[in-house]
Amino acid sequence: MPAQLIDGLALSKKLRLQIAQQAQALSEQGLRPGLAVVLVGEDPASQVYVRNKIKACEEAGIHSVLQKLPAQTSQQELLEHIAALNADASIHGILVQLPLPKHLDADAVIEAIAPEKDVDGFHIASAGALMTGLPGGFWPCTPHGCLQMLDAIGCELRGKHAVVVGRSNIVGKPMAMMLLARSATVTICHSATADLGAITRQADVLVAAVGKEKLITREMVKPGAVVIDVGMNRNAQGKLCGDVDFEQVQQVASWITPVPGGVGPMTITMLLANTIESAQRAAGKK
């Protein structure tokens, strides 16, 4: 029996309805949630992603501001933009679209974002809150979206072996922390892992977040595993595809996320959710 699809679009639709209601309730109190998206340069893929985020905000009733800066923007100019957004009470979330042009120091830019507006969850303060389980901070949108999908299918994580392939600060590492917080036994694999397949075959829950088309083949997946595909690759035909060989793996997995229509839409949904959460926290301090 082929795997069941975990439909990120359908789940997003449902969650975004709730988010829109929360946005409306905040707006009625004079606290319309606001997200600022900063895009430096003209990378075509980034332009599409940013447009999708702004559109999602509009549909949810979240105020959004798009700041497009030229590719030659200096580090200091960018930091000044961030400082202005940090001080802007109508803005509850600040997202600086990555990657930045090479002459800019992305780490320094992220740390310049006020932690209480770090809706991407990339700031050290957010990473520390996730790692310790202490309050405050925001969970990074992509792994949080993955966790929401696991919850939506009723996947019990306690005592299960979760294998995360990829160790980025944006996906792999925070994903592992979230799974650990749910009492899964977590293994993180990466480019230096010896015999990747031997480890992924042990996974009850397998999260692939590498950026390599068809990295995960059928032989690497335990029958009945839940497979979450975070990859966003363009294949030779220009088609969007994940890290998982979907055709093969869907024959052995119990559940699998498609690309597109899986993790991608959930990433944007969690960005909206974090922006609402930030506005609610700001309202609490009023």
Ligand SMILES: Nc1nc(=O)c2c([nH]1)NC[C@@H]1CN(c3ccc(C(=O)N[C@@H](CCC(=O)O)C(=O)O)cc3)C=[N+]21
């Ligand atoms: N500061 C920052 N925060 C980010 O969250 C961030 C970023 N920079 N830089 C780039 C990556 C990429 N990313 C995606 C989000 C949604 C889809 C998405 O919705 N994808 C659709 C398909 C879109 C298409 O067809 O091209 C899907 O999977 O169904 C894709 C990619 C967020 N990122």
